[in-house]
Structures are given as C-alpha cells and as structure tokens.
Amino acid sequence: MCFRVPPFFVLRIHMTKKTILNNAHRELGARMVDFGGWDMPVNYGSQIDEHHDVRKSVGMFDVSHMTVVDVNGAQAKAYLQHLLANDVAKLTRQGKALYSCMLTEDAGIIDDLIVYFLDDQNYRLVVNASTRDKDIEWLEKQAENFDVAINEQPTLAMIAVQGPKARQKVCPLLPERLGLSAAEIKPFSACWHGEWFVGRTGYTGEDGFEIMLPEDKAVGFWKQLLEAGVKPCGLGARDTLRLEAGMNLYGQDMDESKxxxxxxxxxxxxxxxSEREFIGKQALLNIKQQTSSGKFVGLILEDKGMLRAHQTVVLDDGLKGEITSGGYSPTMERSIALARVPANIGKTCKIEIRGKLKNARVVKPCFVRQGAVQIEL
Amino acid sequence: MSNTPDDRKYADSHEWALLEADGNIRVGISDHAQELLGDLVFVELPKVGQQVGKGDECSVVESVKAASDIYSPVTGEIVAINGELEDGSEAINDSPYEDGWIFVIKPTDTSELDDLLDAEGYQNLTEDE
Structure with a gap:
C-alpha cells in the first residue's frame, strides 16, 4: 500500500504558516518575521508609534496564530478542574474568563492560557501558538479518563483591538446583536453570536477586545477597522505593551523548567x-515547604543602557538572578525588565551589561496600566 | 528601497565611512541597517581619544528589538562622537547619513577605505538579505 500525498504537502512542511490576514499585512507594508513558525508582522513602520497608538487611542493585532480549543462534554468542568492550576469553578457567570497555568506533574508550566466559561459542559481555551502541538497532545492525553471532547477551532481568525477607544470603534462594526452585547460585557468576560466570539481581554494592559471570527470574515472586518481609524500594530509593539503591563511571555519568562x-x-x-486535586498540586505543595525559591520582580534601569533578557542581576550580597524579559518602555522612556531573582533582593540591585555593572531599582512588575505609569519615576 | 549614497564606502557589517576634507573619517550605519533594526532607543558611544583597530567593536546601538555592535571600519583614534544621540538615538532612524552619524576617526592609514564596498557593492549585498 502507499499513502497518497498531495504534491504540495512536501513543500508546505518547509514553509512558515500564514494567517488569513497575511496579504492584508503585506499590503500595508508590514515588516514580516518568522514567529514560532508563523509569518507575522513585527511592525508596519514604527513599533514605538504603534505602542503609543494603543496606549493613547486604539490599535489592532492579528493574533490568528493563537490556538483556540473548545472543551465539550458532560465532564468538561471536572476535566478542567483536574487539568488547570486555577479553578474553573470560580466561573459562574456565562462568558466569564479565567487566566490559568497548565502544569506538569512536577509543576512545570506547560503553557499559560485563558479559559472562557460557556456553560458547565462547554468551555473555550485560548493557548499559545508556539506550544500548540504539545498542548493539544497533553489536553487529549488528560481527556482519556473524562467524558469530554477536545475540539480545536483552526478556522477561526482572531483580531485583538486594544486601547482606550477600542470599544467605541469595535462595537458598531460587529454583527448587530453582538455589538449591543459587546458594549455591555464586563472586563474579562465574553459574548458570542454564531461563530463570532468577543472577549473583553487582551495582552496590553489597556481596555479592549479579542475577537474570534470565521476566517472568511476576517479580511473584511480588518479593513473595516482600518477605515474606522484603528491602527495596525505588529508583534513588536505587542511585546513592549505586555512588558510594560508586567505580563509574562511563555517561552521567555517561564517554561516547563519553571x-x-x-x-x-x-x-x-x-x-x-483544598480537596480539589489538580495536576502539579503535590509538587507545588512540596516546593512551597522548601526554603523560598526565586522571586519575580520588575526592574527599572537607573543608569544609561538597555535591559535585555538573560542579563545577570547582582544583589548587594553577591547573589545572582536573571532578567527574563527586558527592553525599552516607550511610555516611560526608560529601560525596564522582568527578572527572576533570589527572594532577599532589596530595593536596588546591579545589572551586568557588557561587563559593566549598572544600577537598577526593584519594583512591582506592573509598570503601566490603562495608559498610566504605575511606578514613581 | 533603502537609500545608499555613493559619496562614501560601506562595510559588509553595515557601517558607512565618509572621508572628509580634513582627512578624518565619519562613521554611521546604513539606511538598510536602521530599517532592519527598527526604532533605535540607545547608543553606547566610544570615548574620544580611544584607539580602535579596523573591525573592533567600538559602539553599540540598541533598537526596540535588539542590541547590535558597531565595528570600526578603519584603524585610528576616535576624535569626535555624536553626543546628541545620548538624548535621542532616533536621529539614526530619521537621518542615518547626516544627523545620525556616530563617531569620527582620525585614520592611521586612509587606504584601509579601499577594502570597503562602494555603494553599488553594498547595495548588491543588501539585496540578498
């Protein structure tokens, strides 16, 4: 016997994946990069301008590469209570969302995700694109003992519209009834109509929506948003926005070894x-009993220079930590970072940059929210 | 399409070198390089009086994306640095060949410039990237 392989298959496995909006990005002159196997826009000109658009007005991101997975079945709730470190039993209002880690038995982070509550038998998960394969494998493996079905939704596109003007721009463009509901939903909640699904969530520290919609509607909707004055923004701005908001990036600030x-x-x-058993719970309890492990903090560089991932943090007593994400904050016009450090870190520390020690201040890892700087500069 | 003026020479590591009337060589990064780097946010300048060899790392430019070393295109002594960049390195994005210059070298041997690419050669190089 032989498998019939369509001739394009061999070629396609070497190509980066494209979202339905790929041509739309290229028409706008986007600089494209390979992001976890996806051909994605990093910026459409100036990353800093795009960052400011989101903080001050409104911008949009193509996040169709992210993985949407529905969990359906009589035991959907019990399954997710077993699978996730956060508890979906907290979700009682239809549409409510919850952020959670999915852990290994050793409490390593397989992925971080958002779970939306549709009803006790139906939930929707949004997981990272770069971890798709291992996530699906894990979800299916854990589903063996439960009466649930794991249904990936690869034909949904996803557009995040973020910024103080996001809601006023988006609601009039949604299919009629959905626009009315979307105007009413609370932060971290969702509403839906047919295949359209609107969550008041995001990854920027600003108000806004993440909109899942059928792929064949995505290009038209993107163009309507453009005409309404919503600025297209690339993954570059998405990264500086989430860093300012103090939100972790999977694969950089955490992974299965953390x-x-x-x-x-x-x-x-x-x-x-306490009677709820979830994967990784026992390991977490053991870790908690040991002497305190690392601590996660924000840093602001006081000297000139730029904080970057993997730079060494040096404490007053000589103990060391590591920057997990660092870069330039367009809102604060300073260099900021997230870092994993020994728990006894004081209010200041030194950062080793190209062989020199520079002064940094230790702060809560939430630099900017709703357009406002949260740290005394 | 990047701009590549033909009044100067280029290193394959994307620095430009302009021989000036007084015999010194002004150095910056190409339009193509600033486009690749994206918005620049910090420059670590060399010190005036510093001796540098051809190909030595002598400055660092950092964009929103990453840090990149700047290599000296010739051997000599740093005689001037663009202090304006310390307050705002976006001049490199806005005007890579004029306001965005980085340092000036007094060369020990001007003929080292002959090892660099001319505008056409550099343009051919960048078209492959």
Whole structure:
C-alpha cells in the first residue's frame, strides 16, 4: 500500500504558516518575521508609534496564530478542574474568563492560557501558538479518563483591538446583536453570536477586545477597522505593551523548567477548595515547604543602557538572578525588565551589561496600566 | 528601497565611512541597517581619544528589538562622537547619513577605505538579505 500525498504537502512542511490576514499585512507594508513558525508582522513602520497608538487611542493585532480549543462534554468542568492550576469553578457567570497555568506533574508550566466559561459542559481555551502541538497532545492525553471532547477551532481568525477607544470603534462594526452585547460585557468576560466570539481581554494592559471570527470574515472586518481609524500594530509593539503591563511571555519568562511560584504567578493557583486535586498540586505543595525559591520582580534601569533578557542581576550580597524579559518602555522612556531573582533582593540591585555593572531599582512588575505609569519615576 | 549614497564606502557589517576634507573619517550605519533594526532607543558611544583597530567593536546601538555592535571600519583614534544621540538615538532612524552619524576617526592609514564596498557593492549585498 502507499499513502497518497498531495504534491504540495512536501513543500508546505518547509514553509512558515500564514494567517488569513497575511496579504492584508503585506499590503500595508508590514515588516514580516518568522514567529514560532508563523509569518507575522513585527511592525508596519514604527513599533514605538504603534505602542503609543494603543496606549493613547486604539490599535489592532492579528493574533490568528493563537490556538483556540473548545472543551465539550458532560465532564468538561471536572476535566478542567483536574487539568488547570486555577479553578474553573470560580466561573459562574456565562462568558466569564479565567487566566490559568497548565502544569506538569512536577509543576512545570506547560503553557499559560485563558479559559472562557460557556456553560458547565462547554468551555473555550485560548493557548499559545508556539506550544500548540504539545498542548493539544497533553489536553487529549488528560481527556482519556473524562467524558469530554477536545475540539480545536483552526478556522477561526482572531483580531485583538486594544486601547482606550477600542470599544467605541469595535462595537458598531460587529454583527448587530453582538455589538449591543459587546458594549455591555464586563472586563474579562465574553459574548458570542454564531461563530463570532468577543472577549473583553487582551495582552496590553489597556481596555479592549479579542475577537474570534470565521476566517472568511476576517479580511473584511480588518479593513473595516482600518477605515474606522484603528491602527495596525505588529508583534513588536505587542511585546513592549505586555512588558510594560508586567505580563509574562511563555517561552521567555517561564517554561516547563519553571513553576508558577517562581514566575510571579502564585495568584493564579487556586489552593481552595483544598480537596480539589489538580495536576502539579503535590509538587507545588512540596516546593512551597522548601526554603523560598526565586522571586519575580520588575526592574527599572537607573543608569544609561538597555535591559535585555538573560542579563545577570547582582544583589548587594553577591547573589545572582536573571532578567527574563527586558527592553525599552516607550511610555516611560526608560529601560525596564522582568527578572527572576533570589527572594532577599532589596530595593536596588546591579545589572551586568557588557561587563559593566549598572544600577537598577526593584519594583512591582506592573509598570503601566490603562495608559498610566504605575511606578514613581 | 533603502537609500545608499555613493559619496562614501560601506562595510559588509553595515557601517558607512565618509572621508572628509580634513582627512578624518565619519562613521554611521546604513539606511538598510536602521530599517532592519527598527526604532533605535540607545547608543553606547566610544570615548574620544580611544584607539580602535579596523573591525573592533567600538559602539553599540540598541533598537526596540535588539542590541547590535558597531565595528570600526578603519584603524585610528576616535576624535569626535555624536553626543546628541545620548538624548535621542532616533536621529539614526530619521537621518542615518547626516544627523545620525556616530563617531569620527582620525585614520592611521586612509587606504584601509579601499577594502570597503562602494555603494553599488553594498547595495548588491543588501539585496540578498
């Protein structure tokens, strides 16, 4: 016997994947990069301008590369209560969303995700693009003992519209009834109509929506948003916005070798009710009993220079930590970073940059929210 | 399409070198390089009086994306640096060949310029990238 392989298949496995909006990005003159196997826009001109558009007005991102997975079945709730470190039982209002880590038995972070509550038998997960394959494999493996089906939704496009003017721009463009509901939903909640799904969520620290919609509607909707004055923004601005907001990036600030306690994500672990058993719980309890592990902090560089991932943080007593994400904050016009450091870190520390020690201040890892700087400069 | 003026020479590491009337060589990065780097946010300048060899790392430019070393295109002594860049390195994005110059070298041997690419050669190089 032989498998019939369509002739384009061999070629396609070597090509980066494209979202339905790929041509739209190229028409706008985007600079494209390979991002986890996807051909994605990094900027459409100036990353800093795009960053400011989101903080001050409104911008949009193509995030169709992200993976949408529906969990359906009689035991959907029990399954997710077993699978996730946060507890979906907290979700009682239809459409409500929850941020959670998905852990290994050793409490390593397989991925971070958002889960939306549709009803007790139906939930929607949005997981990272770069971790898609291992996530799906893990979701399916864990589903073996539950009456649930794991249904990936690869034909949905996803556009994030973010910024103080996002809601006023988006609502009039949504299919009629959905526009009315979307105007009413609270932060971290969603509404839907047919295949259109609108979550008041995002990754920028600003108000806004993440809109899932059928692929064949995506280009038209993107163009309507453009005409309404929504600025297209690339993954570059998305990264500086999330860094200012103090939001972790999977693969950079955390991965399977790190647990939520040392990644600034202790708040996402639901310890109560104590009888709930979830994957990784026992390991987390053991880690908690040991001497305190790493701590996750924000840093602002006081000297000239630029903080970058993997630079060494040096404490007053000589102990060392590491920057996990660093860069330029367009809002603060300073260099900022997220870092994993020994728990005894004081209010200041030194950063080793090209062989020289530079002064930095230790702050809570939330630099900017809703357009406003949260740190005393 | 990047701009590549033919009044100067180019290193394959994307620096330009302009021989001036007084025999010194002004150095910056090409339009193509600033486009690749994206918005520049910080420049670490060399020190005036510093001796540099051809190909030595003597400055660092940092964009929103990454840090990049600047190599000296010739051997000599740094005689001037563009202090304006310390307050705002966007001049490199806006005017890579004029306001965005980085440093000036007093060369020990001007003929080292002959090893660099001319505008056409550099343009051919960047078209492959």
């Amino acid at each position: 647990n939520p306690l040392e990644s600034g994500l202790a708040w996402t672990i639901a310890w109560e009710p």
